[in-house]
Each structure stands twice: as structure tokens, then as C-alpha cells.
Amino acid sequence: MAYQEGSIRKVKRLAGDTWMLRFRTDAPDGTRKERTLPIGLVSLFPKQRDARREAQRLGLLTKINTEAEIGRIRFDSLASFYLEVDFSADAVRPKSANTIPIVKHYVMDYLVPRWGNDIAEDIKPFDIQKWLLSLHKDNGLAWTTVSKIRGIMHRTYKVGILHERVSKNPLLPVETRSKSNYRAIVITPAQTLAILEKLINPLHYALTLTCAATALRASEILALRWDDVLWIEGRIRISKRWAKGADGETKTEASDGYVPMHPLLSQHLHDWHRLSPHAKGKDFVFPSLTAEGKVPLNACSFVKDHLRVAAKASGVQIADGQRFGLHNLRHSLSNWLVNKGKVEPKTVQGLLRHSKIQTTLDLYTQEDSDETRAAQGAFLNAVGLQDRAIQ
Numbered sequence: 001m002a003y004q005e006g007s008i009r010k011v012k013r014l015a016g017d018t019w020m021l022r023f024r025t026d027a028p029d030g031t032r033k034e035r036t037l038p039i040g041l042v043s044l045f046p047k048q049r050d051a052r053r054e055a056q057r058l059g060l061l062t063k064i065n066t067e068a069e070i071g072r073i074r075f076d077s078l079a080s081f082y083l084e085v086d087f088s089a090d091a092v093r094p095k096s097a098n099t100i101p102i103v104k105h106y107v108m109d110y111l112v113p114r115w116g117n118d119i120a121e122d123i124k125p126f127d128i129q130k131w132l133l134s135l136h137k138d139n140g141l142a143w144t145t146v147s148k149i150r151g152i153m154h155r156t157y158k159v160g161i162l163h164e165r166v167s168k169n170p171l172l173p174v175e176t177r178s179k180s181n182y183r184a185i186v187i188t189p190a191q192t193l194a195i196l197e198k199l200i201n202p203l204h205y206a207l208t209l210t211c212a213a214t215a216l217r218a219s220e221i222l223a224l225r226w227d228d229v230l231w232i233e234g235r236i237r238i239s240k241r242w243a244k245g246a247d248g249e250t251k252t253e254a255s256d257g258y259v260p261m262h263p264l265l266s267q268h269l270h271d272w273h274r275l276s277p278h279a280k281g282k283d284f285v286f287p288s289l290t291a292e293g294k295v296p297l298n299a300c301s302f303v304k305d306h307l308r309v310a311a312k313a314s315g316v317q318i319a320d321g322q323r324f325g326l327h328n329l330r331h332s333l334s335n336w337l338v339n340k341g342k343v344e345p346k347t348v349q350g351l352l353r354h355s356k357i358q359t360t361l362d363l364y365t366q367e368d369s370d371e372t373r374a375a376q377g378a379f380l381n382a383v384g385l386q387d388r389a390i391q
Helices: 048-057 060-064 075-086 099-115 125-137 143-162 189-198 202-214 218-222 263-275 299-313 326-339 345-352 357-363 369-383
Strands: 007-011 018-026 032-041 235-238 241-243 246-248 257-260
Touching: 007 048, 018 048, 018 060, 032 048, 032 060, 032 075, 048 060, 075 099, 075 143, 099 143, 125 143, 189 202, 189 299, 189 326, 202 218, 202 263, 202 299, 202 326, 218 241, 218 326, 299 326, 326 345
Parallel strands: none
Antiparallel strands: 007 018, 018 032, 235 257, 241 246
């Protein structure tokens, strides 16, 4: 095969416009197939001659004229390739509308600025380890966030190996901590009632009560239409979630299903159904009245202007900057059912629609001091000790 220099063209990619080197290879059937290799982002190499120089620096011209095509790709090109391949419509593991911008943020705002100019296969595991530690110590990122960044970088190399862009993954020996210090605010049924009594708007009342009783995620409750409320069956259908201004798939396969609707909850939803100006089957159960029901209520605005205000007025201790919103109602129901209601964890898992029961137990229930104190007392009584106050 004659020596080829290839041609350079600009293509649109999820990470941004990217320079690609086009070349041809001989296929087993004797035909010539066009192939491409990423050079780098146009934002880093504004002119085509800059891209040509970068292609030479990476050894791409040598690569396309030899059989070996693995190795000298820059990390920014590898990252761009990862975003394109792993987020395409035919990806093996499709990503939700919420996940895509989050992952792109970590790639473009953390990974590419630090490693973009390095040859992907020259990056050393220990250098990555030190950088991840600095993200926690110097940048103040939580270990859970650092762990996510490591996971995305690991996935970038994994995809690169699969498509023969690189031959090794330096993230394999790299470690991080993933335990979160976050402890959700949980409220009691009495506090829930106090909050409800302070929500004089029937829309806000119905939304909060439904969320507190069903443990629906905010995105799921916003996506509800009246057709999803199955009055006769006594349950609510969950088949979608509201994300980025449109309906999307549920968070997990386990999330797609039903939640129960007790007659008491049904009565309150009936009351709201009669009052709502948008009560047709395809209308949102909790609509934005300012948008004339075309979209659901804005959860962020509701939490900031109404729910947090009502919670603080009800005696819930919420520090400035501390998280408190609809998701805390989900935590609160789970915590109460397990610790006070003595409901079987498997039942609570079904209500919350978690894929794994460990998620229910580890993240959505907290230690009950009354229970642990009573358990300790039972042990001491078994030992034979008695409370002196009783003697």
C-alpha cells in the first residue's frame, strides 16, 4: 500500500468540534475502507495546519501507514471518542438525559484540562492517584465526587481499549474513597403534618402529601399525569420521569412500576383533582399554573419558596446551605417504616423501588437511638443488672 498522508476534516462531537484524520485501509475482501482517527478539539487547534502538526506529533501519519494502530492518541482525543461512542443512541449502556451533562462536565472541566495534552498511554497510575487526592485536599471535592471522576476516567480507557485506541488502562491500580459524609435530614410524621398545615396552596399540599406517602423521586412525581393515577386499582403508575424539560426513562428498570395509593391518599388526590384547572387524563397532576399546565411545577422554586419555609416554620432544623427538599420526604418515609413502623425492609425496598435492598438499608435508613438504647437495655437486663431508680 502506497504511503498516505490522509486528509483532515472537522466533525461535530459531543465534546465539541473535533479534527479527524481520514485514511484508508485494505479490507480482507480486497476493498479499500475509509477510517478515521481523532486528532484533537478545534478549540485547542483552531486552524487546520495546527491540527496537521498535532497529528505529526502524535505519530498518526506513521500509524496509518503501518498495521499497528494502537498507542499514541492524546487523552483529549480519547475522551472525545469516549463521549461520542458511549453516549450514542446505540450504546450498550444508554445514558439518561440527566447523566449526559454531568459526565460531560466531569470530562471537560476536570479530566481534559489536567490530562488532555498528555499521550493517553504515557499517563502513570501514581500521577493519577496524586491528582485525585489533590482534588479532595486542595479543591475540596467530596470523596464521592472524586470517586465518580475516577470511574469516568476508568470508563474512558475501557472504551478506548474496546475500540483499539489504547492498549492499557492506568486506572486499574488507582484507589479512592467513596464513602459519603452526607446525612439526610429526616422528619417525623408529626413534622410532616405541621409542614402540610402551613402549605395553604392546595397544589403544594397535594404534591407534598403525595411525595411523603409514596416516596416518589421529584422527577417521577413531576412526570405524573392523571391517567397514571389508577383510582380503582388503588395505585399509581410510574413509567417515566421529567428531566431537562421532557419525559424520559425512569432512573432504573426497578423504578419502572407502581406505588400503592391508600384510600386516605386517594381522597386527598380526589380533592385536588376537583380543584385543579388541568384535570384531563393527559394533564400533569402537579402542573405549573403560570405555564397554563403545559409543563409541571418547577420543583426547585417550590422547594425554595415554600417547602423549606414551611419546614423551618415547623421546627425542622435546616442550616443555611444544608440540603432539604422533596427527596428528604423519601428518606423520611423509609426511615420511619423501618425503624418505627417495623415494616420488613424488603417491603420498603419495593415501595422505594430500589434495585438492591442494601441501598434501602444503607442510604435511606438511619440509626434509631431509641431502638439501640432499648436493645442495649435488654442485654443489660439479661446480664442481670437492674436500674437503681427502680429499686
